[in-house]
Amino acid sequence: MARRKKVYEGKAKILYEGPEPGTLIQYFKDDSAPTASIPAPAAVEGKGVLNNRLSEFFMTGLNAIGVPTHFIRRLNMREQLVRMAEIIPLEVVVRNFAAGELSSRLGIPEGTPLPRPIVEYYYKDDRLGTPMVSEEHVIAFNWATQQDLDDIVALALRVNDFLSGVMMGVGIRLADFRIEVGRIWEGDYMRLIVADEISPDSCRLWDVRTASEAMERDGVTREPGPMADVYTELARRLGVLPTNVTHTPKPSLIN
Structure with a gap:
């Protein structure tokens, strides 16, 4: 071979x-x-x-x-x-609940539901630690256009709707996740697609059943905890x- x-x-x-x-x-x-x-x-x-x-x-x-x-x-x-x-050099993160870096950055208690899904951008560069960037940075440095960003947000929110529904159907809460987006050309037409992978490596997943069991046992409502064997x-x-x-x-x- x-x-x-x-x-x-x-x-x-x-x-x-x-x-x-x-x-x-x-x-x-x-x-x-x-x-x-x-x-x-x-x-x-x-x-x-x-x-x-x-x-x-x-x-x-x-x-x-x-x-x-x-x-x-x-x-x-x-x-x-x-x-x-052609991969756009951004990690696109969608957050449904406060957790991790968002909690520490804004002082929001871990597990707090967000008023709506929040889309964030992180510049893909391991040497820099993949820093968070704004739309202004993305457009100014020509990583993507304003139209690209509008399409990325629409794409990310559709992915969020799908993943959240699938996860909740098996007793898992999708706290946040990241995707990468790529460009492909079909003749003269360019479109954006979800690339890379979608797996537990790129998602924060909480077991809803753990919280339910805690409430039944202790009579106290608790936020779901991470799955140990995700x-x-x-x-x-x-x-x-x-x-x-x-x-x-x-x-x-x-x-």
Whole structure:
């Protein structure tokens, strides 16, 4: 078999040239991207397999409701075929509840419902720590146009509606998540699509059942807590858990 050409390697995934023009093969590693709480990548056996299945599940669902993504099909346990896209250098974060960096920055208690979903932008540069930026920064430095930003917000909110509904249906509250957005061209027409992945690595998930059990036991309303085994448990609840993968990793959360 001919050796595949590596296009890019990140902390959690590797991209290889695809079998057809305009395609890539996305390989899911077991490493996790570092966060403020997890400063160095931690390899967890089988995590890449689960993230491949979970991202397939979410991307397929988005495609089905008319939200365009780069996902074409899953190839095997760790790889999927995706469309090549020009990635906009932003992490787009949607927040439904106060948590992590938002709580510390604004002094809002963790778990407070936000009056509406809030969309934030973070400039993708690991050397700088992926700093938060405003729309003015994005437009001034030509990372995206005002029309792009309008379309990104609309795209992110549709993703939020879909993910929030799916998660709540299996007893999980979606506190916040991040996506990456890419540009693709169809002839002379450019469109924005959801790229990268959607998995527990990019979501903050709270188990609603934990809070309900605490209320029944103690008679006190409590905010949901993080799921200790987020990858396996989410895959199990959604019905996409491979039978030969069992492990209990801790989630990588948005800061």
